[in-house]
Amino acid sequence: MIEKKINIILQTEQLSIGYKTKKAETVVASNINFELHKGQLIGLVGANGIGKSTLLRTLIKVQPELSGSIKLNGIALESTSNLDLAKQLSIVLTEPLTSKNLSVYELVALGRHPYTNWIGNLAQVDTDIINNALELININDLKDKRCYELSDGQLQKVMIARALAQDTDIIVLDEPTTHLDMYHKAYILKLLQKLTKDTHKTILFSSHEIDLAIQLCDTMIVMRKDDVVCDQPCNLISEGVFESLFPKDLISFDDTTGSFRIKK
Numbered sequence: 001m002i003e004k005k006i007n008i009i010l011q012t013e014q015l016s017i018g019y020k021t022k023k024a025e026t027v028v029a030s031n032i033n034f035e036l037h038k039g040q041l042i043g044l045v046g047a048n049g050i051g052k053s054t055l056l057r058t059l060i061k062v063q064p065e066l067s068g069s070i071k072l073n074g075i076a077l078e079s080t081s082n083l084d085l086a087k088q089l090s091i092v093l094t095e096p097l098t099s100k101n102l103s104v105y106e107l108v109a110l111g112r113h114p115y116t117n118w119i120g121n122l123a124q125v126d127t128d129i130i131n132n133a134l135e136l137i138n139i140n141d142l143k144d145k146r147c148y149e150l151s152d153g154q155l156q157k158v159m160i161a162r163a164l165a166q167d168t169d170i171i172v173l174d175e176p177t178t179h180l181d182m183y184h185k186a187y188i189l190k191l192l193q194k195l196t197k198d199t200h201k202t203i204l205f206s207s208h209e210i211d212l213a214i215q216l217c218d219t220m221i222v223m224r225k226d227d228v229v230c231d232q233p234c235n236l237i238s239e240g241v242f243e244s245l246f247p248k249d250l251i252s253f254d255d256t257t258g259s260f261r262i263k264k
């Protein structure tokens with residue numbers, strides 16, 4: 001029990017997320033309580049528009065929580081400075097890159113930004129970490145290419161290498177498999193699983209690839225209309241959580257295969 005507590009890296013308590021304007025507050029989800037552990041692969045799933053990106057943006061401090069608390073390594077997120085945050089948490093977003101003119105090496109090297117001096121000079125330790133990230137993701141052969149020359153799958157690997165170069169305890173990815181074909185979706189998620197095992201980092205990603213996430217994740221956070229649940233995939237299956245994710249007219253969840261099927 002005590003060891004479990006020591007291993008907690010990210011924790012929410014009575015978290016409520018959404019959007020606030022001067023006139024109104026829109027709650028997207030509330031009563032969110034979970035504990036994420038070191039070295040785990042965690043998939044965040046739910047229907048379109050349910051609040052996955054809103055939750056991720058709140059967890060990475062891009063938007064404020066409406067109420068409740070988030071703790072990163074035991075410290076409230078709101079009292080963690082942005083520089084400290086960048087040393088603990090790295091982010092991979094799917095938005096198109098504005099810096100596609102950079103070479104792959106230069107883009108991965110940007111991951112060292114929180115650690116370098118103001119002109120961004122790289123020390124030997126930084127270049128070692130960058131080379132190690134290129135090696136771990138197996139993209140050494142791409143390092144001199146310009147980012148605009150890459151396929152979506154290659155670019156996604158480069159973005160993950162940049163996050164690795166940032167050398168944080170936790171990596172957060174918003175829909176890392178968007179635009180990828182079936183093979184590359186599986187490849188990227190398998191790569192994330194391997195990284196959690198090889199580096200003991202915690203990796204949290206949102207995805208619509210529920211079937212793949214069930215097979216690969218240690219833990220899943222499932223956002224439903226009325227609640228947010230977090231558990232091991234096998235427990236979520238036996239509690240019927242996936243079955244309740246979507247309207248029942250078109251697809252149903254098959255407990256035995258752990259996948260969705262179209263109703264005939």
Ligand SMILES: Nc1ncnc2c1ncn2[C@@H]1O[C@H](COP(=O)(O)OP(=O)(O)OP(=O)(O)O)[C@@H](O)[C@H]1O
Nearest residue numbers: 019026028046047048049050051052053054055208
């Ligand atoms: N900037 C914003 N201001 C106000 N409401 C927003 C904003 N961004 C998103 N929303 C609303 O918050 C809700 C959750 O959206 P969000 O993008 O988090 O869902 P999602 O689960 O990531 O969806 P998808 O799977 O389609 O990407 C939606 O109702 C959306 O319209």
